[in-house]
Amino acid sequence: MYADLGAPVGDNVMVVRIDGGCFLSTEPVAAIAAVCERAEDGDGTAAVVVHVSGAPDGVWARDLTVQLVNKWEQALRRLERLPAATIAVATGDCGGMALDALLATDHRIAAESARLVLPVQGGLIWPGMALYRLARQVPNAAAVRQAVLFGGALGMREALAMNLVHEVTDDLSGSLAAAVERVSTVSGSELAVRRQLTLDAQAVGFEDALGVHLAACDRALRRVAAGTAS
Known part of the structure; x- marks a missing residue:
């Protein structure tokens, strides 16, 4: 399930779940669009929680089209510009769509065992807009360059040092509740x-x-x- 527009962690909270292990399709694009539309139609006090996990494996980009990739990137751009606070919660390996969505949020909470995985296709890192966000968000350009050129996974110690995540915790629910409360009064x-x-x-x-x-x-x-x- 991608979309869950209920409020499991507080009033006026919308949730969307992105599985980076799934193939990119119109379903996650529609899920992001749905949560964005609801947040945009609200009273300006909403928070959007994005649960991310999973990373692609094997030949996962074979059936992709540039048109579909563009729709996904435009959906993430809409999420990135929402008139609402956006909070990501990362568990396990996060790559592909999961990493894309994580990097488009304001505040990122991760489990201690999580990893950020740069997806590889054809022996090279996938050249999506995650690379753009990494380059803009990480102060250490050399560290980004190494990850982009040679791939691999970033553990939470590295991700925290690069400001790619903002909290690493073994109490995800507690950290999420605190984050939602913190942004509840923000316009x-x-x-x-x-x-x-x-x-x-x-x-x-x-x-x-x-x-x-x-x-x-x-x-x-x-x-x-x-x-x-x-």
């Missing part, structure tokens, strides 16, 4: 603005960024004046 639309500001900072110069940041400051001041949380 999803304003979170999305701040997320984009931090992403843009890596490529946009100061003068170009200043106006957007001032506009965000102005909105925050208006919210304070109105007595709402910023």
